[in-house]
Amino acid sequence: MSNEGSRDVGVRSVERAIAILDLLAQGEWRTGAEVARGLQVHRSTALRLLATLERHALVERDQRTARYRLGRRLPQLASVVSGEFDLRYIARPVCEQVAGVTGETATFELLIGDDIVPIEQATASTSVVTVNWLGRRYPVHCTASGKAILAFSPQAVRERVLSGTLERVTPRTITDRAELEAQLDVARQAGVARTHEELELGLDAIAAPVFGANGEVVAALDVSGPSHRLGRPDLERLTVEGAADLSRRLGFRGRRAET
Numbered sequence: 001m002s003n004e005g006s007r008d009v010g011v012r013s014v015e016r017a018i019a020i021l022d023l024l025a026q027g028e029w030r031t032g033a034e035v036a037r038g039l040q041v042h043r044s045t046a047l048r049l050l051a052t053l054e055r056h057a058l059v060e061r062d063q064r065t066a067r068y069r070l071g072r073r074l075p076q077l078a079s080v081v082s083g084e085f086d087l088r089y090i091a092r093p094v095c096e097q098v099a100g101v102t103g104e105t106a107t108f109e110l111l112i113g114d115d116i117v118p119i120e121q122a123t124a125s126t127s128v129v130t131v132n133w134l135g136r137r138y139p140v141h142c143t144a145s146g147k148a149i150l151a152f153s154p155q156a157v158r159e160r161v162l163s164g165t166l167e168r169v170t171p172r173t174i175t176d177r178a179e180l181e182a183q184l185d186v187a188r189q190a191g192v193a194r195t196h197e198e199l200e201l202g203l204d205a206i207a208a209p210v211f212g213a214n215g216e217v218v219a220a221l222d223v224s225g226p227s228h229r230l231g232r233p234d235l236e237r238l239t240v241e242g243a244a245d246l247s248r249r250l251g252f253r254g255r256r257a258e259t
Helices: 002-025 032-039 044-057 072-101 144-151 155-162 177-190 234-249
Strands: 059-062 067-070 107-114 115-123 193-196 205-212 217-226
Touching: 002 044, 002 059, 032 044, 032 059, 044 059, 044 155, 067 193, 072 107, 072 217, 072 234, 107 144, 107 234, 115 144, 115 205, 144 155, 144 177, 144 193, 144 217, 155 177, 177 193, 205 234, 217 234
Parallel strands: none
Antiparallel strands: 059 067, 107 115, 107 217, 193 205, 205 217
C-alpha cells in the first residue's frame, strides 16, 4: 500500500472514532452492533475501534451487558481545554503557600495524554533552585507527579502508560515495569510518591494526588528541590496537606472513585 493510501486509511479510522464518540454522546449505552449500524460499518470494524478507544479510556464497556458509553478520560481532557485557567487560579495560592512553608518549589501538574505537564508553579524566595517547569512536558514514569497520578488512576490508564517504553532519562530512572508498579502500589498506600534523581541528577521530588469533585484523581502537587534537602521528614506531610487543600477547593469531599 502506498504512503498516501496508508494516510487515507488512518484518516478514515480517526473519522470513524470521532463518529463513535458523537454517537455515544447521545447518552445511551450501546452494543457493538448498534455502533456498527450507526456508522454503517461491519461489526468487527466497530468493535476494533471501540477496543482502541477503551484502551485509552475514551469509552468504557459494561462487562455484564457488553454495552459501551463515553469514558471517564473525556471530562479530564475537556477540563484541560476549558478549565486550565481556572485550575491555575485555584492552584496558585496553594503553590505559594506550600513553597513558603517548605522552602522549595511547588508545582501543580496534570497528566495530559502520556505526559506530565506543569501548569502552575511557585518558588520560595529562599530557594536557590530557579528552574521554571511551566510549559514543558515530562515522561510520567520518572516524575513524582506522574507516579502519584498513576497510583490513583484507573487500571486502564496505568496499563496504557506502562505498556510503552520506559525511557532512561538519568542513570537512576526506573525502567523496569515491575519495579515501577511496586512503587505505585506503595504510593497508593502512603498517599505520596517520590523520585530520587530520576528526572534530573541532583533533583528529588515528592508529590501527592489531587482529586476532583467526582473523586477521581485529576492532578498532583509536586514539591521539588536538591536531593540533599528533600529528605526532611516534614515534607511529605506538607505536600499531602497542600494536595488535600487543592482537592477541597476542587470540590472533593473525601470519597475517592473506585479504580
